[in-house]
Amino acid sequence: MFYRLSGVHHANYVSDSRIFKVPADRNLTAFIFLIGLAAPFIIPSLYLNSYMLPWLIWTAAALGLNLVTGWAGQLHLGYAAVMAVGAYSSIHAARFGVPWEFALIIGGLTSSVIGSLFAFAALRVKGLYLALTTLAMQFVMDWVLTHSPAISGGSHASLQSPTLALLGQEITTDTGFYYVAFGWCVLVTIFMLNLKRTGLGRALVAVREKDFAAAILGVNSFYYKILAFATSSFIAGVSGALLVATFFFLAAPEQFSVAVSIQVLAMVIVGGLGSIIGSYFGVALILLVPGIVNGLVVTLSDGLGMQIDVETLAHIPNAVYGALIVIILLIEPLGLGKLYGNIRDYLMVWPFDQFKK
Amino acid sequence: MKKLTKALAVFSMVGGALFGTQALAEPFKIGICYDLSKAYTFATPQVSQAAMDLAKLINMKGGIGGEPVEVIVRDHGNEPQRGIECYSKLSREGVFVFDTLSTPVSLAILPRAMEDGRILMQSLVGRGDAVDGTVFDWVYPIGPTYWGQAANDVAYIKQLHDGDLSDVKVGFVYFDYPFGQEPIEILETLSEKEGFELELYPVPLPGSDQAGVWSKVRRDNPDHVIVWMLGGAHVVASKEMQRNRIPMDKYISVNWLNEVDIANIGKEAAKGIKRGTNVVGGQDIALYQEIMAELYDKGEGSGPIENTQDVFYNTGLAMYSIMFEAARKAAEAEGLPITPTSYKAGLESLEGFDANGLMAPITVTAEDHGGGGKTRIEMWDGETWVPQTDWISEYTDVVWDVVKESSSQYEQ
Numbered sequence: 001m002f003y004r005l006s007g008v009h010h011a012n013y014v015s016d017s018r019i020f021k022v023p024a025d026r027n028l029t030a031f032i033f034l035i036g037l038a039a040p041f042i043i044p045s046l047y048l049n050s051y052m053l054p055w056l057i058w059t060a061a062a063l064g065l066n067l068v069t070g071w072a073g074q075l076h077l078g079y080a081a082v083m084a085v086g087a088y089s090s091i092h093a094a095r096f097g098v099p100w101e102f103a104l105i106i107g108g109l110t111s112s113v114i115g116s117l118f119a120f121a122a123l124r125v126k127g128l129y130l131a132l133t134t135l136a137m138q139f140v141m142d143w144v145l146t147h148s149p150a151i152s153g154g155s156h157a158s159l160q161s162p163t164l165a166l167l168g169q170e171i172t173t174d175t176g177f178y179y180v181a182f183g184w185c186v187l188v189t190i191f192m193l194n195l196k197r198t199g200l201g202r203a204l205v206a207v208r209e210k211d212f213a214a215a216i217l218g219v220n221s222f223y224y225k226i227l228a229f230a231t232s233s234f235i236a237g238v239s240g241a242l243l244v245a246t247f248f249f250l251a252a253p254e255q256f257s258v259a260v261s262i263q264v265l266a267m268v269i270v271g272g273l274g275s276i277i278g279s280y281f282g283v284a285l286i287l288l289v290p291g292i293v294n295g296l297v298v299t300l301s302d303g304l305g306m307q308i309d310v311e312t313l314a315h316i317p318n319a320v321y322g323a324l325i326v327i328i329l330l331i332e333p334l335g336l337g338k339l340y341g342n343i344r345d346y347l348m349v350w351p352f353d354q355f356k357k
Numbered sequence: 358m359k360k361l362t363k364a365l366a367v368f369s370m371v372g373g374a375l376f377g378t379q380a381l382a383e384p385f386k387i388g389i390c391y392d393l394s395k396a397y398t399f400a401t402p403q404v405s406q407a408a409m410d411l412a413k414l415i416n417m418k419g420g421i422g423g424e425p426v427e428v429i430v431r432d433h434g435n436e437p438q439r440g441i442e443c444y445s446k447l448s449r450e451g452v453f454v455f456d457t458l459s460t461p462v463s464l465a466i467l468p469r470a471m472e473d474g475r476i477l478m479q480s481l482v483g484r485g486d487a488v489d490g491t492v493f494d495w496v497y498p499i500g501p502t503y504w505g506q507a508a509n510d511v512a513y514i515k516q517l518h519d520g521d522l523s524d525v526k527v528g529f530v531y532f533d534y535p536f537g538q539e540p541i542e543i544l545e546t547l548s549e550k551e552g553f554e555l556e557l558y559p560v561p562l563p564g565s566d567q568a569g570v571w572s573k574v575r576r577d578n579p580d581h582v583i584v585w586m587l588g589g590a591h592v593v594a595s596k597e598m599q600r601n602r603i604p605m606d607k608y609i610s611v612n613w614l615n616e617v618d619i620a621n622i623g624k625e626a627a628k629g630i631k632r633g634t635n636v637v638g639g640q641d642i643a644l645y646q647e648i649m650a651e652l653y654d655k656g657e658g659s660g661p662i663e664n665t666q667d668v669f670y671n672t673g674l675a676m677y678s679i680m681f682e683a684a685r686k687a688a689e690a691e692g693l694p695i696t697p698t699s700y701k702a703g704l705e706s707l708e709g710f711d712a713n714g715l716m717a718p719i720t721v722t723a724e725d726h727g728g729g730g731k732t733r734i735e736m737w738d739g740e741t742w743v744p745q746t747d748w749i750s751e752y753t754d755v756v757w758d759v760v761k762e763s764s765s766q767y768e769q
Contacts, residue, residue: 046449050442146534154763156484157535158464248437249468253535254461255437291442294432309660310409311402314393314432 002347017197022348036182040175049174051288056178056185057243058287062267062279063188064235069265070274071201072228073208075127078118078134079236079264081141084256086111086237087244088151091251094162100245101166107241108234115233116226123225126211138258145253158252164245177246184242188235192276204228205274263287270325271335278337285336289324293317384420385684385695386427387412387677388452390443390466392435392459399588400613400669401458402660405430407673409659410648415681417651421695422688426681433457437465448475453697454680458482460536470495474697476704480676481612485539486763488727490705493764495697497704497726499679499719503585503611504756505730506633507540510583510609511547512751513633513734517581522553528579530570530586530594533559537585544583546755554579564590571597580607587613595622595630605629609734615668619737628739633732636671636716638742643713644674668742671715678712679704679719679728717748730756 003024010016020026040048065079090107094100122133145152153159164171164180171180195201203224206214211221244251263286271282294317301308308316332339389408391401405428412428420426429447433439440462444455455470456478457463463483470477477496479487485502487493501509515522529544531537541557548555556577558570564586571594574582582603584594591614598605606629614632622630640646645665652658653665664670687695687703695703704721707728711718719728731750735742 046445050438050445054438146538152535154766156464156486156539156763158484160468160767247441248465250464252437252461252464255465287438290434290436291439294439295446298431310391310405310430310432311393311398311660314434317432318394318434 002350003344005348019193019197033186036186039182040178045174048178051291053174053178053181054243054247055283055288056181057239057247058264058267058283059280060181060185060188061236061239061243062264062271062283063192063276064232064239065264066268066271066274066276066279067192067195067204067235068228068232069268070272071195071204071208072225073204074123074225074228075131075265076134076229076232077131077258077261077265078137078141079232080256080258080260081138082111082115082233082236083240083243083260084141084145084251084253085114085240086233087240087251087256088145088159089237090241091159091161091244092151094245100164104238104241108237111237111240112230112234115236116230119226119229123222123229135258135261138261142253142257145256152253153251158250160250161244161248171246180246181242184238188239189276196276200224200227266325269335270328272337273335275335275337275341277340278335281336281340285324285328290317290321293320293324384425384427385688386429386447386450386452386454387680388444388447388455389428389430390433390440390447390455390457390462391430392462393430393432395435397435397459399615399617400672403615403664403667403669404458404673404676406658406660406664407670408677410652410665411674411677411681413657413659414648414651421681421684422693424693426684428677433459433462435459435461437461440465441469444469448473454478454684454700456480456676456680467493467496476697476700478676478680480679481672484763486760486767488725488730489760489764490722490724490726491764492767493726495701497721499676499704499721499726499728500635501612501633501717501730501732501750502727502756502760503536503539504543504759505727505750505753506611506732507543507583507585508547508752508756509730509732509749510633510734511544511551511553512749513609513746514553514581515551516746522551525553525581526556526577526579527553528556528558528574528577528582530558530560530567530574530582530584532564532586532590533561536587540583540585543752543756543759546759547752550755560586560590565593567593567597571601571603575601575603581609582607584608584610586611588618589621591618592621595626599626606631606736609633612672612732616666625739627737630737631734631745632737632742634668634735635732636668636675637714638668638671638735640666642671642674642715644678644715645671648674675712675716678715679707679710682710682712683707 003022005022008022039052043052061083065076068074068076086107089110090103093103093106118137122130125133146157171177203219206217206219207221207224214221248255267282267286268279270285272278297313297316301313328336389405391405393401408428412426415421416425429452431443433443440457444466453475455466455475457466460482463479466477474495479496479498480500483498485498485504487496487498488502514527518525544555556579558574560567560570586594591610605627608630610632612632612634619627653662683700683703684695686706687699690702691699705723707719707721709718709720717731721728729750731748733748734745736745
């Protein structure tokens, strides 16, 4: 009823390979897109600026990781390092006087090159070994950052980002920053939606499922793995650069540490490997829920007039948050994206599905 | 379209009800966005407890200018993103004085505070060049910078050697990341200036394996070892020193060495260990006694009493005495309500303030936001901390050269 299927026929390949096969999906996406566009006018600036904006940028980043981990099936534990490469090279380029449009692309390309260089070395191994090699990349990058003041910006290791300017327009307002993040996230989402229905996406999935089986089918698995690494690194680089340019305003090594790499991987896994909407949910859960739960717990204890000491107060949200992740993965091991998928599947045939039970 | 506008209207109504913003005109508040659950928990509980105790004490005495004060403690888990969220949220509730006690979070908030014109206190954390008030208008790292502290340590060593460092060897053992690397530049400059030999010993994080480092120290046999490490790493270091038979009195720690570390090393074993500090250690302090009498003896302390018997509690008292004193000055000079500008003026009118013998006297000016950066060296004698020097602040010209060089990069 909600996802009306009557009258939807796919009589040829073109129609069958549409992004949205069901009109309801398209309408829902358009509606969410409109809300996204209108967000600066309907959401108070605090929430726009400290929740929506990081959420969108991290979602773009998580989608990039999802490409290499969810689609191509390559475990990547050094994703934050790749973001750092992009962030630092864009900022250095921008400080050098390169216009931001090009600086962002330079950041993306540098990430892409360094990310795939590592992939060359890493792709001789698979699975857990690959995870460890990419983790090594993270540590190499951490070391480079903390030991080269020329890159990290002096003895405090903090590098100021110049004011973001796109298309000759200086961006300084919350609304402006939000639209930049929104635009980038939409761009990456469109790319990922299209990836699903192209030969490239199918080749990546083939490689994920069994790389030598893919080779037998004529898919050059090594080539596609490198391609996946390069593309995802590009997305990571630009996301990292935008994160600094629109949110942190300066880059510091802690923003791209190993803990962050693991967080992004958690976003992708909790959200659902290979799920686009899942990435949105996953990022929301991993990035925003700790802060929100913290706020709720504080309000609750204030409201009830409880005398809880600050340390306990700080640890309760962590416990709640951990429990939340465990519960979600217990209910649906395939992640939040699949959880949404289940609801959608249920509504798709509602109310007729009821007869089965 | 009609449906959409309706949906938007409902949305904005819900949004407004949920996230309604509040009006101003409230008591003076300090936003304490601390890491109470991750990396900085070795100090944050004591410091925040000190802040809350001090606020209670001030309110018992009638507040500031007749108005109560308030400290708001929130956890940010040492994540820059949550720190920014804490800052944004509290600043919309009318808070304009913030402290983070975390370098990554302080760095993340700094550009915003500078932009919004809100006071960012960052004693002992964050970028040290922020003491340069001509560049960092709104940032106050009151207390010593790591550069100043290291320079004072060298001054102390110079005192020990009767003013001649030419045949002295100084080792520097440090965590191999920005926190530990910061003093290197100043030590190298001073080594050239004073002619002492400097040996660097990087310790990989988290500092649980230092076997190689200290056997190298034994071979090089420096006369003093300046140590830039935290928490458990001190305990590991002391074990390795005993194993290598290096006397404990060579050890001069950064201010991050507390009673918990001493207890873990062992009170006897730690005899002779030294630390640089900007606050008086121990409990023999007027303010501390007052808090005990007024709060803890009546069961109204803000946390366990054990937390108060720790040098970081004294550090917290020092930090927040400064903040409240500045508020008092602001209220005296320009009346209530205190604004960011009047508060800034209040901070910059602090002169020789030592919170009744609690800490090194500080004098904040529009140029020097660090308050002078005085420290002293204390030695653990098995029972208590014995001061080895007066409050000193040496080589200020060298320190300020480094500060200026670094802060000029920020402006670019």
